[in-house]
Amino acid sequence: MTKFLPYTYRLLTGAALVSMLLTACGGEPEKSPLPSTALSSAAPAPTVTAAVASPLPSPSPAAVSGLTGLPVAAAPLPRPLAVMINNAPAARPQSGLTDADILYEVLAEGGITRLIAVYQSVADTAKIGPVRSIRPYLIDIGESYGAVTAHAGGSPDAYAILQRQHKDDLDEIGRAGAFFWRDKSRKAPHNLYTSLDKLRAGITKLGYDDAKSTPGYAFLKEGEQPEKGENAAGFSLYYLLKSYTVSYRYDSASGIYGRMVNSKPHTDLETGKPVTAANIIVMEANHKVLDDVGRLSVNLEQGGQAMLFQRGQVLSGRWARGAGDIIRFVKDGKEAPLVPGVTHILIVPASPPLDSHITVDAG
Numbered sequence: 001m002t003k004f005l006p007y008t009y010r011l012l013t014g015a016a017l018v019s020m021l022l023t024a025c026g027g028e029p030e031k032s033p034l035p036s037t038a039l040s041s042a043a044p045a046p047t048v049t050a051a052v053a054s055p056l057p058s059p060s061p062a063a064v065s066g067l068t069g070l071p072v073a074a075a076p077l078p079r080p081l082a083v084m085i086n087n088a089p090a091a092r093p094q095s096g097l098t099d100a101d102i103l104y105e106v107l108a109e110g111g112i113t114r115l116i117a118v119y120q121s122v123a124d125t126a127k128i129g130p131v132r133s134i135r136p137y138l139i140d141i142g143e144s145y146g147a148v149t150a151h152a153g154g155s156p157d158a159y160a161i162l163q164r165q166h167k168d169d170l171d172e173i174g175r176a177g178a179f180f181w182r183d184k185s186r187k188a189p190h191n192l193y194t195s196l197d198k199l200r201a202g203i204t205k206l207g208y209d210d211a212k213s214t215p216g217y218a219f220l221k222e223g224e225q226p227e228k229g230e231n232a233a234g235f236s237l238y239y240l241l242k243s244y245t246v247s248y249r250y251d252s253a254s255g256i257y258g259r260m261v262n263s264k265p266h267t268d269l270e271t272g273k274p275v276t277a278a279n280i281i282v283m284e285a286n287h288k289v290l291d292d293v294g295r296l297s298v299n300l301e302q303g304g305q306a307m308l309f310q311r312g313q314v315l316s317g318r319w320a321r322g323a324g325d326i327i328r329f330v331k332d333g334k335e336a337p338l339v340p341g342v343t344h345i346l347i348v349p350a351s352p353p354l355d356s357h358i359t360v361d362a363g
Contacts, residue, residue, distance in 0.1 A: 065121040066216020067101040067145070069340035072121050079210045081199050082142030084151040085115035086132040089243055091190040092261065093269040096128035103277070104141055106347040107287065109294040111240035116141050119196060120214065127270055129193035131172060131180060134158045137298040139167065144300075144326045146212040150199055152180070152192050155295050168208040176202050215326045218337040225311075227336065232314035233363025237282060237346055246346065248280055250312045250363070256341060257309060278341025280309040281329050282358060283319040284350040298347065300327065305354045310339045314360060 063075035080101075085094055087105070097103060100117035108114045116138055119125065134151035136158050142149040152172040154162070162169050170176035172192060179202040183191045203210050220226060234249040234257070248257040259266040259275040266275040283306040286299040306319040308329045317331035327345060328335050348357045 064340075065101065066214055067118065067120055068342060069217065069219030069338065070121065073123070076211070077120050077214070078200065079203070079208075079212050080118050080120040080142075080145045080147035080214055081196065082138075082145065082147035082149045083117045083119065083128055083194070083199075084132045084134050084138060084149070085117050085128075086130040086190055086192075087113050087115045087244070088190060090187070091130045091132075093267050094129065095193065095269045096125045097266075097275050098268045098271065098273045099125040099128075101342060102145070103275075103342070103344045104347065105246065105344070106137070106141075106298060107239060107296060107349070108135065109296065111244065113239055113244050114138065118142070118145055118147060120145075122196070125196045127193050127195055128199075129183075130186070130190045131192045131194055132189070134162075134169075135295070136161055137296070137300055139169075140300055143167070144215070144321075144324075146214045148199070148203055148208055150176075150194060150202075152189075157290075157295070168203075168206075170199060170202045170206070176206065178202075179205075217326075217328070217343070218335050219340050220337045224337070226313065226339065227315060227331065229308075229313035229315040230360075231312065231362040232309050232360050233312060234361040235282075235309065235314070236359045236361075237348065238357050238359075239348060248277070248309065250309075252312060255311055255339070259344070276342065277344040278310060278339040279343040281319065281327075281343065281345045282307045282309070282354070283327070283329075283345065283347055284354040284357075285347050287349040287351075300347075304350055307354070307358070308336055312363070 063072050064070060065072050065077065085097070097115070097117055099119065099122040101120050102118040104116040105113050114132060117128070131150065131152050134149060134154040139149060139158060139161055148168045148170060150170040161167065170179060172180040179198040180192055180194045182188070183193055232250065234247060236245060236247040238245055243262060245262055247260045247263065249260065250257050256276045256278050257280055259277065267273060268275065284304045286302060288297040290297055301321055303318055303320045306317055306329055308315045308317065315331055315336060317329055317336065319327050320330045321327050330336065348354065
């Protein structure tokens with residue numbers, strides 16, 4: 001294995017972790033191992049002009065998804081849904097992750113991580129979850145795609161944003177409870193589920209607009225190859241807790257990366273299919289602890305160092321985000337086109353720096 005930089009320091013030095021899972025109403029009282037000050041200030045991103053896709057075209061046999069670059073059965077596509085997914089060990093394996101167009105992983109309190117699954121191009125997914133609570137920066141991620149967010153509860157700051165700004169959201173403990181259900185085969189709070197049919201019914205019932213335009217990514221055209229990078233047969237990513245160590249392994253036959261958690265394949269509970277991605281963006285962002293519970297603020301506007309994994313190679317560059325836009329990977333000031341397919345975006349603290357969170361296997 002080739003390690004870009006050794007761990008020079010750890011966020012958890014001298015700190016005893018006390019992690020207690022939240023209840024579904026968003027009060028996850030976990031003691032954070034992070035310091036109570038800003039972890040770091042990532043260097044400002046370069047000024048770039050991101051290529052924002054136009055609204056999806058009228059129905060056409062050649063219509064493609066702006067989120068995956070893959071053909072779709074019908075267009076225009078509906079408004080995306082951004083579902084907050086529980087990633088506690090007791091919640092794994094989850095359901096419905098393999099149908100997401102975009103999958104984020106980002107820290108919540110106490111060193112645990114939350115998944116945000118963005119759905120648009122798949123017509124139906126019968127079971128998604130377990131569903132969990134929302135935070136302000138998770139609202140921001142979903143809203144950047146023009147999505148309706150789906151969750152179960154949230155932090156006080158998140159509720160203040162949702163209510164004050166009248167956001168389009170589907171909250172299980174609010175007025176959207178009818179569009180979720182509990183699975184008795186699992187223990188609460190790791191047993192709350194929904195489906196795309198139910199969520200779309202919720203959008204209709206609550207009168208939300210289902211025709212908003214969605215920003216899209218730049219994609220490689222058929223026959224094009226990504227910019228030459230360093231060999232990357234796989235990598236391992238460390239957030240804060242060993243039970244949340246994520247790794248990916250490249251399969252040259254399929255051209256995609258398979259996701260693993262704690263060295264075991266990450267699979268779908270319903271189908272047994274592996275969770276995979278054609279592109280993985282690993283990015284650093286400035287994190288700050290807000291209170292004694294350990295709730296975080298994550299800066300998703302400032303930009304910072306990033307790495308893009310695709311087709312067995314890795315590019316080092318930056319992430320940037322313009323006003324009203326989604327997060328994009330840029331190289332030399334230009335957006336790097338993605339391989340058509342699913343994209344995963346993994347967000348780690350900027351302190352310690354990105355290189356100390358990741359170990360790359362050149363193969």
